Amino acid sequence: xxxxxxxxxxxxxxxxxxxxxxxxxxxxxxxxxxxxxxxxxxxxxxxxxxxxxxxxxxxxxxxxxxxxxxxxxxxxxxxxxxxxxxxxxxxxxxxxxxxxxxxxxxxxxxxxxxxxxxxxxxxxxxxxxxxxxxxxxxxxxxxxxxxxxxxxxxxxxxxxxxxxxxxxxxxxxxxxxxxxxxxxxxxxxxxxxxxxxxxxxxxxxxxxxxxxxxxxxxxxxxxxxxxxxxxxxxxxxxxxxxxxxxxxxxxxxxxxxxxxxxxxxxxxxxxxxxxxxxxxxxxxxxxxxxxxxxxxxxxxxxxxxxxxxxxxxxxxxxxxxxxxxxxxxxxxxxxxxxxxxxxxxxxxxxxxxxxxxxxxx
Ligand SMILES: NC(=O)c1ccc[n+]([C@@H]2O[C@H](COP(=O)([O-])OP(=O)(O)OC[C@H]3O[C@@H](n4cnc5c(N)ncnc54)[C@H](O)[C@@H]3O)[C@@H](O)[C@H]2O)c1
Ligand SMILES: O=C(O)C(=O)C[C@@H](O)[C@H](O)[C@H](O)COP(=O)(O)O
Ligand SMILES: [Zn+2]
Numbered sequence: 409x410x411x412x413x414x415x416x417x418x419x420x421x422x423x424x425x426x427x428x429x430x431x432x433x434x435x436x437x438x439x440x441x442x443x444x445x446x447x448x449x450x451x452x453x454x455x456x457x458x459x460x461x462x463x464x465x466x467x468x469x470x471x472x473x474x475x476x477x478x479x480x481x482x483x484x485x486x487x488x489x490x491x492x493x494x495x496x497x498x499x500x501x502x503x504x505x506x507x508x509x510x511x512x513x514x515x516x517x518x519x520x521x522x523x524x525x526x527x528x529x530x531x532x533x534x535x536x537x538x539x540x541x542x543x544x545x546x547x548x549x550x551x552x553x554x555x556x557x558x559x560x561x562x563x564x565x566x567x568x569x570x571x572x573x574x575x576x577x578x579x580x581x582x583x584x585x586x587x588x589x590x591x592x593x594x595x596x597x598x599x600x601x602x603x604x605x606x607x608x609x610x611x612x613x614x615x616x617x618x619x620x621x622x623x624x625x626x627x628x629x630x631x632x633x634x635x636x637x638x639x640x641x642x643x644x645x646x647x648x649x650x651x652x653x654x655x656x657x658x659x660x661x662x663x664x665x666x667x668x669x670x671x672x673x674x675x676x677x678x679x680x681x682x683x684x685x686x687x688x689x690x691x692x693x694x695x696x697x698x699x700x701x702x703x704x705x706x707x708x709x710x711x712x713x714x715x716x717x718x719x720x721x722x723x724x725x726x727x728x729x730x731x732x733x734x735x736x737x738x739x740x741x742x743x744x745x746x747x748x749x750x751x752x753x754x755x756x757x758x759x760x761x762x763x764x765x766x767x768x769x
Contacts, residue, residue: 410620415546415631417638420566424546424627426620430573431467434507434534437569438471446503446530451491451518453478456510456536459579464509471507472498476514480666483513483552485561491521495529505530505568511537511584512544512671516562519550523565533567536576538588539672542595542626545570547634547650553666557728558658564639572623577614582708585614587672589707590653594679595626597700598652599633601746608699611706640731648731649748652740653678656766659725663717669710676709677766684762686741689751696745713767719760722768726759 410426427433438448450464450471455478457464464473474494476482495506508518508531515533522531533545551562577585589612596604603625612622630650637646657674669677683700686692692700701711731738731750737759738752 410624413624413627413631415566416635417566420548422566422569424570424572424631426572426574426624430534430571430575431463434467434571437532438468438507441505444503446505447498447500448505448507449495449498449500450474450507450509451476451514451521452509453482453511453514456514460509460536460576463576468507468509476517478513480513480553480661480671483517485552485554487517488521488524488552491517492525495521495525500525500529502526502529505532507532507534508567509534509536511535511540515540515544516550516559517552519548519565519567520552520562523550523563528565530568531565533570535570535572537580538577538585538623539591540588541572541574541623542588543591543630543650545572546627546630547647548638553662557725558662559730560728570627572627574620574623580614582614583670584672586708587670590672590676590679590704590709592622592626593704593707593709594650594652594675595629597679597742597745598649598740598748599629599746600625601744604703604746607707608703611703644750645748648738648750649740651731652742652748653682655726655729655731655737655739656681656722656762658729659722660713660717662725663721668714673710676704676707677711677713679704680711681762681766682739682741684765685739685754685759686743688758688761689741689754691741691743692745696742699745711766716767716769719763719768722763723756723760 413424448471450473457475506522522529535541535545548564548566551559554560640647653675657678660674680701683697726737735752741751
């Protein structure tokens with residue numbers, strides 16, 4: 409039995425539950441909502457609707473549901489409009505609760521819809537991918553993509569609760585499991601050297617007995633970082649550290665039109681790139697780069713682009729990153745394995761050299 413965690417944010421605090429029976433725990437909250445006159449409404453995607461049909465039927469019964477297409481392209485203005493229309497068509501009022509069941513795509517989309525509809529209603533995160541369990545369901549970063557770039561529209565809007573049920577992972581395809589591992593390796597590299605060493609010595613897979621503790625540890629790390637810098641406003645470090653590998657990773661996702669690399673795969677390449685950048689800045693040793701790349705690769709993740717991508721487009725995509733300030737693109741680098749820091753003012757030629765090393769042309 410894994411004990412609950414709390415994301416400690418004053419009035420906005422919420423629990424992360426790790427129930428032994430997610431369906432039962434969720435049914436209890438659904439019933440409590442109904443008793444309090446709060447309507448429940450469900451958002452999921454067609455992949456989850458297929459893979460978890462029994463769970464959805466047993467748990468949510470006749471709750472009105474919107475099923476959106478699976479995949480990153482669903483995180484767009486058009487689908488956002490459809491979610492809002494669905495909430496309005498069901499006459500959801502400010503007491504309504506949106507249940508977001510799925511991976512980070514429906515989590516970000518549903519969270520942003522909940523932030524916007526009637527200027528804000530409650531929502532609950534039920535992550536069904538490993539990535540969503542360790543990262544996207546916690547912290548209240550919600551949003552959608554624009555043609556111009558990834559996550560360019562959104563809001564900080566925290567869920568009422570998060571229910572993490574490892575039983576969902578039984579139907580998760582191996583490639584999606586690996587994508588979640590990228591964010592887990594990220595946590596080790598940015599803030600927990602012991603976690604990184606553990607992953608380095610013994611890669612975690614879907615059957616690992618360590619998995620429950622690793623998921624909880626990542627949620628705990630994220631909750632601490634979010635508590636300290638909820639809106640990513642710290643002048644240096646702070647919540648931006650959760651973006652380790654993402655300046656590179658988001659560029660890869662965007663330049664390939666969100667069709668070739670999963671978010672976690674972009675992050676995996678981004679971690680290798682961040683290690684290489686950290687070396688060029690005199691922070692990490694070549695041995696450190698090898699340790700990072702071996703650990704990422706041992707979790708069935710890419711450390712190089714699968715095919716060449718145009719350097720100019722990749723560089724251009726990084727200029728849209730939300731961490732950027734007047735002095736240019738801001739990267740997250742590693743002073744050592746297990747510690748991260750923000751750094752800007754890096755010469756474009758240095759970043760270009762890193763892009764080439766991971767396969768850009
Ligand atoms: N808000 C945040 O803090 C945050 C953090 C990390 C990532 N993200 C975002 O999360 C998204 C990626 O999330 P993701 O990796 O969960 O991808 P995803 O939401 O696209 O889900 C991956 C795929 O797995 C399927 N799926 C989900 N659960 C399943 C299950 N239990 N069994 C079988 N299939 C299942 C889905 O249908 C989908 O096809 C990206 O958009 C990324 O930007 C947000
Ligand atoms: O919660 C955060 O803060 C993160 O940066 C977590 C990231 O893993 C996640 O991919 C997030 O969506 C990236 O946010 P963005 O601000 O770079 O769009
Ligand atoms: Zn991420």
